[in-house]
Amino acid sequence: MPVWNGETFLGQTIESLLVQDYGNFELIILDNLSTDRTPKICKVYAQKDPSVKYLVIAICPFNYRLSGYALDRSITRIRSVDLCIGVGRLISVNS
Numbered sequence: 876m877p878v879w880n881g882e883t884f885l886g887q888t889i890e891s892l893l894v895q896d897y898g899n900f901e902l903i904i905l906d907n908l909s910t911d912r913t914p915k916i917c918k919v920y921a922q923k924d925p926s927v928k929y930l931v932i933a934i935c936p937f938n939y940r941l942s943g944y945a946l947d948r949s950i951t952r953i954r955s956v957d958l959c960i961g962v963g964r965l966i967s968v969n970s
Contacts, residue, residue, distance in 0.1 A: 877905050882912040889920050889927065898926075906931045 878885060892902055904917050908931065917929040 876902060877907065878909065878913055878917075879907040880909045880911045880913060882909075882916060885913055885916050886920075889916075893920075893924060893926075901926050901928060903928045903930065 876888070881888075889902070889904075892900075904921075904927065906913055906917060906929065914929075914931070917927075921927045921929040
């Protein structure tokens with residue numbers, strides 16, 4: 876999950892993922908050098924729940940969002956698995 880200065884809704888977003896019925900997942904939070912309380916919020920969740928991983932990655936110029944391409948390359952370097960990522964959109968999976 877890419878984030879930059881997302882303190883307003885970050886806690887609510889992480890909570891909504893953690894309360895899901897499906898528990899076999901890893902939440903990787905990629906922070907693009909946030910200057911608000913985002914790092915503190917992420918660290919609290921990473922300490923409380925082992926499925927939450929918090930990483931600070933400076934990929935793009937300071938005030939730009941992580942692009943899908945840059946984000947994909949960073950995750951590939953971090954994890955040797957393919958991941959599907961929604962960037963900036965609400966995604967829904969229907970069973």
